[in-house]
Amino acid sequence: MESISRLKHTPLHALHLSLGARMVPFAGYEMPVQYHEGVLKEHLHTRAAAGLFDVSHMGQIAIRPRSGRIADAALALERLVPVDVLGLAEGRQRYALFTNNEGGILDDLMIANRGDHLFLIVNAACKAADFEYLQRGLGDSCLVTMLNDRALIALQGPRAEAVLAELWADIASMRFMDVAEADIHDVGCVISRSGYTGEDGFEISIPAASAVDVAERLLEHPDVMPIGLGARDSLRLEAGLCLYGNDIDTGTTPVEAALEWAIQKSRRSGGERAGGFPGADRILAEFANGASRRRVGLRPDGRAPVRGGVKLFADPEGKVAAGTVTSGGFGPSVDAPVAMGYVDAAHARSGTKLFAEVRGKYLPVTVSALPFVEQSYKR
Amino acid sequence: MLKFTEEHEWLKIDGGVATIGITEHAAGQLGDLVFVELPEVGATFSKGESCATVESVKAASDVYCPLDGEIVDVNQAIVDDPALVNSDPQGKAWFFKLKLADPSSADALLDEAAYKELVG
Numbered sequence: 001m002e003s004i005s006r007l008k009h010t011p012l013h014a015l016h017l018s019l020g021a022r023m024v025p026f027a028g029y030e031m032p033v034q035y036h037e038g039v040l041k042e043h044l045h046t047r048a049a050a051g052l053f054d055v056s057h058m059g060q061i062a063i064r065p066r067s068g069r070i071a072d073a074a075l076a077l078e079r080l081v082p083v084d085v086l087g088l089a090e091g092r093q094r095y096a097l098f099t100n101n102e103g104g105i106l107d108d109l110m111i112a113n114r115g116d117h118l119f120l121i122v123n124a125a126c127k128a129a130d131f132e133y134l135q136r137g138l139g140d141s142c143l144v145t146m147l148n149d150r151a152l153i154a155l156q157g158p159r160a161e162a163v164l165a166e167l168w169a170d171i172a173s174m175r176f177m178d179v180a181e182a183d184i185h186d187v188g189c190v191i192s193r194s195g196y197t198g199e200d201g202f203e204i205s206i207p208a209a210s211a212v213d214v215a216e217r218l219l220e221h222p223d224v225m226p227i228g229l230g231a232r233d234s235l236r237l238e239a240g241l242c243l244y245g246n247d248i249d250t251g252t253t254p255v256e257a258a259l260e261w262a263i264q265k266s267r268r269s270g271g272e273r274a275g276g277f278p279g280a281d282r283i284l285a286e287f288a289n290g291a292s293r294r295r296v297g298l299r300p301d302g303r304a305p306v307r308g309g310v311k312l313f314a315d316p317e318g319k320v321a322a323g324t325v326t327s328g329g330f331g332p333s334v335d336a337p338v339a340m341g342y343v344d345a346a347h348a349r350s351g352t353k354l355f356a357e358v359r360g361k362y363l364p365v366t367v368s369a370l371p372f373v374e375q376s377y378k379r
Numbered sequence: 380m381l382k383f384t385e386e387h388e389w390l391k392i393d394g395g396v397a398t399i400g401i402t403e404h405a406a407g408q409l410g411d412l413v414f415v416e417l418p419e420v421g422a423t424f425s426k427g428e429s430c431a432t433v434e435s436v437k438a439a440s441d442v443y444c445p446l447d448g449e450i451v452d453v454n455q456a457i458v459d460d461p462a463l464v465n466s467d468p469q470g471k472a473w474f475f476k477l478k479l480a481d482p483s484s485a486d487a488l489l490d491e492a493a494y495k496e497l498v499g
Contacts, residue, residue, distance in 0.1 A: 039436040040411035230410075230437045303414050305434050330413040330436045337414075359416075359432065 010056035011151040011211040019219075019226050027124035029057040032228040039230035043332040046197055046235055047373070050157035051227035052218055055196075059127025060147040060205055063118040063138060073118050076138045077111070082254065082277040084264035088113045093177045093192050095262050097254055098130065103279030103286070104250035105257065106133070108242065112179040112192060119179070119190065121152070121203070123244045151211030156201030156235075158376065159223040164191075164202060167217065171202070176377040185210075185217050196232065198239025198375045238331045238338060240297060240370030246308055247295060247326045247340060253279070255286035256342065258295045258370075263287075293323065294348040297370040298339040298356075302363055305330050305337040306356040312343060313355045316362045322347045322354050331372055338372045339365070382485055383494035384445045389469055395482040396451060398473050401433070401442060404498045406468040410435040412461040417453040417475055424448065424477075426484075431474055433464065445488065447480040 007030040016023065021032030032054065034042060045051060065073035074085040081096045088094055090113050098106035107126040112119040122130045127146070134144045155164060164171045168182045171191070179192040187210040195201035206214050218224050233243065242248045248257045266272050269284050277283075300306045307328040314320040328339030339356075347354060350369050355362035382390045382397075387405035390397040406412075414434040424430045424444035431442035453475045457463050464472040479485065489497065 033437075034410065038410045040413070043436065234436050304416065305414055305439065307439065330434065332413075332436060 008057075010054055011208040012054045012056060012153070012215055015212050015215060016054065016226075021226070021228060024229070026229060027057055029124065031057060032226070034228040034230045035226050037225065039228070039234060040332050042225060042227045042231035043234050045225045046157045046227055046231060047199060047333050048157070049223040049225070050155055050159040050163050050201075050221075051197070051231070052215065052224050053154040053156065053227050053232055054151070054215070055154050055203070056151040056211070057124035058152055059120075059122040059124065059130060060150050060152060061120040061122060061127075061131060061134065062145045062147055063120065063134065064116065064143040064145070066141055066143060068116075070113065070116065070118070073138070073142050074113075076141045077118060078267070078273065079276060080133070080137050080278065081111070082263045082267050082280070082283060083111070084266045084273075085111060085118070086273070087264065087266060090115045091179055093179045093194060097248075097259065097262060098133065099254065099277055099279040099283065100250055101278050102250070103253040103282035105244070105248045105252055105254065106130075106250060108244050108248060110192070110194065114179065114190070125245060147205075149208050151206045151208050152203060153206065153211070153215055153218075154195050154201060154203045155218060155224070156195045156197040156199045156227075158200060160199070160201045161378075163218060163221045163223055166221070174378075176200075176379045184214055187214055189214070193378065196239075196241055197235040198241070198371055198373055199235075200376050200378050234329055234332060237327050237329060237340070238333055238371065238373045239375065240340065240372065242295075243327055252295075252342070253283055253286060253291060255283060256291040256293055256295065260287065290345060293342045293344050295326070295340060295342055296348050296350075297368040297372060298325065298328070298341055298354070298365045299368045299372075300337040300339065300356065300363055300365045303337065304358060304363055306339045306358055306363065306365060310339075311357045312341060312365070313357065313362060314347060316355050316364070318355065318357055318362050325356065334372050340370065343367065380485065381491055382488035383491065384488055385497060386443050386445070387498075388442065388445050390445055390485065390488065392479070392482070392485050395479050397446065397448070397477045397479055397485065399445060399475055399477055400473040401464065401468055402494070402498075403468050406465050409433060409440060410437070410465075412464045415457045415461045415464065415474075417458060418450045420450050420453060422450045424450070433461070442474060444477065446477065446484050448477040449480075450475050451478045452476040
């Protein structure tokens with residue numbers, strides 16, 4: 001257990017305490033796991049109105065090409081990620097993965113083309129390693145900078161656009177995965193229309209000194225409630241989104257993780273810039289032949305949650321191993337337990353009945369399509 | 380006789396049978412419950428053994444048997460509606476009734492004043 005006194009604080013730490021947050025250690029930070037309303041109500045409020053999340057613990061990294069040509073930075077970064085960075089238009093963002101030589105996943109991240117530089121958002125627990133990795137891999141052609149002086153907040157939910165429109169009128173012109181510069185409350189922010197809940201919403205990078213000001217301004221709106229890490233996890237689970245360290249890690253490949261959609265045609269076999277990223281041999285072979293196991297959604301038949309680490313079997317006596325749950329819990333919007341995990345390819349088809357070992361019993365679960373809730377992105 | 384444990388259970392003891400639930404403090408800490416699993420009537424447990432499970436959105440927690448005994452009744456109402464544990468933890472949302480193997484063993488548990496001091 002991390003000692004609470006050595007944990008880092010985000011620029012919104014004092015605000016969390018004043019809002020009555022229950023604070024927990026997370027990735028080296030003291031973070032709010034929930035506020036007064038609790039995980040269940042925070043989750044439902046986000047899907048019904050708007051939730052404000054402090055995600056300032058995540059890493060914000062700028063990559064500036066020494067040549068001044070953004071294409072040089074894009075091509076340099078493509079050596080580390082299996083995604084099309086060169087084809088990412090200015091003002092657009094996309095999901096990406098750092099892969100290792102074995103085809104495993106070092107981290108998942110967002111890459112935005114900000115015109116003169118690339119802007120990356122990486123996971124808190126990985127950010128120091130990612131930064132070193134980027135400096136080592138791209139340092140000859142790019143200036144890699146960790147933006148430690150910026151906070152990051154997310155406003156998620158069907159009312160997020162209307163709330164932000166009161167502070168910045170142009171918000172409605174953005175579509176899913178657009179990135180723009182905006183003055184909110186006279187503060188220079190970078191906004192992307194994206195998130196980690198399955199809802200429409202925005203992620204806002206703010207100079208640290210102005211973060212409380214902007215957050216308080218948003219929280220003044222009656223539709224906005226502060227949301228902790230507890231509901232952040234149940235929201236992303238219902239949305240079928242991976243949590244790095246649980247659902248993906250160095251031992252899982254993008255094809256096993258059902259993340260083929262993140263690897264554009266240009267980087268696959270036959271594409272203009274096929275391969276050329278760590279682990280390409282294995283990953284491209286899995287594209288061609290399939291992987292031996294696959295990440296799937298799981299719906300327990302009963303009411304008992306089936307959580308990460310639970311073993312899955314093909315039979316109700318627990319004799320034939322079928323896989324492992326990597327994330328699971330109760331989905332407040334689904335009003336039922338939901339989970340995801342890896343199962344052998346033979347058991348990966350939707351509708352397959354499996355059995356989850358929970359407290360010595362073998363509970364029936366059904367392999368199900370992800371996500372569990374309809375995504376409401378403004379494409 | 381009303382008793383409490385350091386594991387945040389309450390026991391209302393009457394004629395060698397203890398009605399047992401979790402305290403308001405525990406219910407508050409756990410948050411909104413979404414699932415409760417209770418033991419079977421007739422099962423016997425030793426003190427400290429896990430005999431029930433409560434789950435919130437984010438975590439599962441064990442409920443430990445506070446004394447040696449046999450389960451003689453369980454409260455189906457909290458299985459049907461786990462939220463009852465949050466709304467009335469020390470009333471309608473009792474968990475189970477335990478026939479104590481040794482009724483005098485309850486004397487060593489905390490009284491209400493001692494428990495209140497424990498949770499501040």
